[in-house]
Structure formats: structure tokens, C-alpha cells
Amino acid sequence: MRIGELARRTGVSERALRYYEQQGLLTSERRPSGYRLYREEHVPAVRRIRVLLAAGLSTAQIVEVLPCVVDDEGLLTPGCPELVDGLVRHRHRIDEAIGELEATRATLDTMLAGRRRAD
Amino acid sequence: MRIGELARRTGVSERALRYYEQQGLLTSERRPSGYRLYREEHVPAVRRIRVLLAAGLSTAQIVEVLPCVVDDEGLLTPGCPELVDGLVRHRHRIDEAIGELEATRATLDTMLAGRRRAD
DNA sequence: CTTGACTCTGACATCGACGTCAAGGTTTAG
DNA sequence: CTAAACCTTGACGTCGATGTCAGAGTCAAG
Incomplete structure (x- = not known):
């Protein structure tokens, strides 16, 4: 599919999709004309x-974490051509990202303490 | 105290403190000269x-949250019910992201399991 | 071939949370 | 009194994630 369809199907603007590609978050093949071509897997x-x-x-954080965000297949993405050591480092970055988010969540939970009835 | 001391004691720049006041997050009394005056309670x-x-x-969110926040030795307790909704939604988004990253990490661990024991 | 829908690459605009600098008034130490 | 240190209000700069627009190329249908 081309960029317009991907934009419609994801609800993300074409501008944003090009930006993601420019930042290294998203890949695309190109027609000879230069048109970007996407596959189904680009939607998720x-x-x-x-x-x-x-x-x-x-x-910038996502670009570090994303290369090893893969689908349920357990297949390596083209972003991870390397060895186990690289994967371990990526895992560490994911751990850090999770840690940051958990800290943020903890702050919110403190605010919500005693107020929230159910999760 | 004046703005310089508050800045030193909080580790927040004077510029930021003036910005917070401009946005309605922070109050201050004024000397006739226009100098801002703060009290101890402004530090927390x-x-x-x-x-x-x-x-x-x-x-913008904080300015809505602050009037409902009761300071209690670093504990933040919302007192306004409609706020809880927004905070819960924010928490939910963070949960989703943590979920994504945990799934990624699990997949990564599966990949690593075949080659080397995951730490 | 022409039209209209689609796409491309710049490049400038916006918004939030500040940084930084300018030009000037205030306070305090000596 | 004077100088240093502190403060004031603009106003412009920055950075990240887009919006928006311009000018031009591409593609499918009539």
C-alpha cells in the first residue's frame, strides 16, 4: 500500500509517517517513482x-528500543542483524524504558491513592 | 525569600519559576519594587x-490538578473527582506502553533463550 | 492527451517548556 | 555615594513532533 492508505488505516498523518521514517522509526520500500510502499506489517x-x-x-528513545520490537513470530527484524550481545543491550534499553514508565505510573498512583475504586 | 533563593533551593531556574507563575501554577507576593517574595511553603x-x-x-493539566492537590509529606492526593478520570486515562496510556515493551522484552527473551541464557 | 487524485521533497509555522540576552530598576556592602 | 549583586519585563531562540503549503512528478481513467 502507499502512504495515503497507511495513513488512513492507522489514523496517523502522512506527514507524521514521513517524519517517523526520517527519524529511523519506520522503513519503506520505494517505487522507481519514489513513492513509498508499505506492507501489512507496517500497520501494527x-x-x-x-x-x-x-x-x-x-x-530518540523509541529508535533505540524499537529495532527489537518484533511481532509474535519471534523473528528477528532487519534492525537486529547482530549477535546476542546486541540483543542483550537492546533488552537493557527496554528495561530502562519500562523503569521510567513505571516510575511515572507510580507517581500517578500516589495521586490516585484512596480515590480509585477499581483498576 | 526572593526568586534567586527559591531557585537555588528548588534547583529550578528563575526563568522556569516566572514561567510557572505566568501559567498560573505558582503565586508570589510583590514588594513595591516589583520583586517577587516567596515563603517557605513555596519550596514544596x-x-x-x-x-x-x-x-x-x-x-495546563497541572493548573487544573493543583487546586485539588493536598500536600502531605510528599504525598499527592486529588480531591476533585473529575480529575481522576484524566489521570486514570493518562495512567492507562502508560500501562499500554509498558505492556508493549514487556511483550517486546518477552519476545527478546525467547530469541535469546535458544542461544544463551537470558539474565 | 488531459484531468484529478495521489505522491514527492523542501521549507516555513506552531506549541510547550523553557534558555538566553537586553535594558533597565533595586538592594546591600563598603 | 558607588559598585556589585539581584531583580524586573520583554523578546527572541531552541527543540521535538507535527501542520501546512508550494512546486513538481506520477498514475489510472476517460
Whole structure:
């Protein structure tokens, strides 16, 4: 599919999709004309990016964490051509990102303490 | 105390303190000269603002939250029910992101399991 | 071929949370 | 009194994630 369809299907603007690509968050093949071409798997890929952005991670943080965000298949993404050591380092970055978010969540929980009835 | 001392004691720049006041997050009395005057209670007040900013809230959100926040030895307790909704939604977005990253980490662990024991 | 929908790459605009600097008034120490 | 240190209000700069617009190329249908 081309960028317009991906934009419609993800609810993300074309501008944002090009920006993600420019920041290294998203890949695309190109027609000879230069038109970007996407596959089905790019739809959930965009969703993942949006979730992380919505949680307050910057594109710079996401670009470190994302190369190893893979689908249920357990297959390596082209972003992870390397060895176990690289994967372990990526895992560490993911741990850090989770830690930051958990700290943020803890702050919110403190505010909500005694006020929230159910989760 | 004047703005310089408050800045030193909170670790927040004078510029930021004036900005907080401009946004309605912080109050100050004024000398005839126009100099801002702060009291002891402004130190934890600034700390509260910083905590909320660090949790990903905007000044616009904070200005709504602050009147409902009761300072209790660093504990933040919302007293206005409609706020809880917004905070819960914010918490939910963070939960989603943590979920994404945990799924990623689990997948990563699966990949690593075949090659080397995950730490 | 022409039209209209779609896409491309710049490049400037916006918004939030400040940084930084300018030009000037105030306070305090000597 | 004077100088240093402190304060004031603008106003412009920055950075990240977009919006928006311009000028131009591409593609499918009639």
C-alpha cells in the first residue's frame, strides 16, 4: 500500500509517517517513482510507535528500543542483524524504558491513592 | 525569600519559576519594587509542580490538578473527582506502553533463550 | 492527451517548556 | 555615594513532533 492508505488505516498523518521514517522509526520500500510502499506489517508497526509516543517516549528513545520490537513470530527484524550481545543491550534499553514508565505510573498512583475504586 | 533563593533551593531556574507563575501554577507576593517574595511553603509547592511535569502532565493539566492537590509529606492526593478520570486515562496510556515493551522484552527473551541464557 | 487524485521533497509555522540576552530598576556592602 | 549583586519585563531562540503549503512528478481513467 502507499502512504495515503497507511495513513488512513492507522489514523496517523502522512506527514507524521514521513517524519517517523526520517527519524529511523519506520522503513519503506520505494517505487522507481519514489513513492513509498508499505506492507501489512507496517500497520501494527505504526501502532507500536504511537503507543510509545503517547506514553511520553521521544523518537530518540523509541529508535533505540524499537529495532527489537518484533511481532509474535519471534523473528528477528532487519534492525537486529547482530549477535546476542546486541540483543542483550537492546533488552537493557527496554528495561530502562519500562523503569521510567513505571516510575511515572507510580507517581500517578500516589495521586490516585484512596480515590480509585477499581483498576 | 526572593526568586534567586527559591531557585537555588528548588534547583529550578528563575526563568522556569516566572514561567510557572505566568501559567498560573505558582503565586508570589510583590514588594513595591516589583520583586517577587516567596515563603517557605513555596519550596514544596515548586517540588510538586516538578513532580507533575516529570510525570508527563502539561502545565495546563497541572493548573487544573493543583487546586485539588493536598500536600502531605510528599504525598499527592486529588480531591476533585473529575480529575481522576484524566489521570486514570493518562495512567492507562502508560500501562499500554509498558505492556508493549514487556511483550517486546518477552519476545527478546525467547530469541535469546535458544542461544544463551537470558539474565 | 488531459484531468484529478495521489505522491514527492523542501521549507516555513506552531506549541510547550523553557534558555538566553537586553535594558533597565533595586538592594546591600563598603 | 558607588559598585556589585539581584531583580524586573520583554523578546527572541531552541527543540521535538507535527501542520501546512508550494512546486513538481506520477498514475489510472476517460
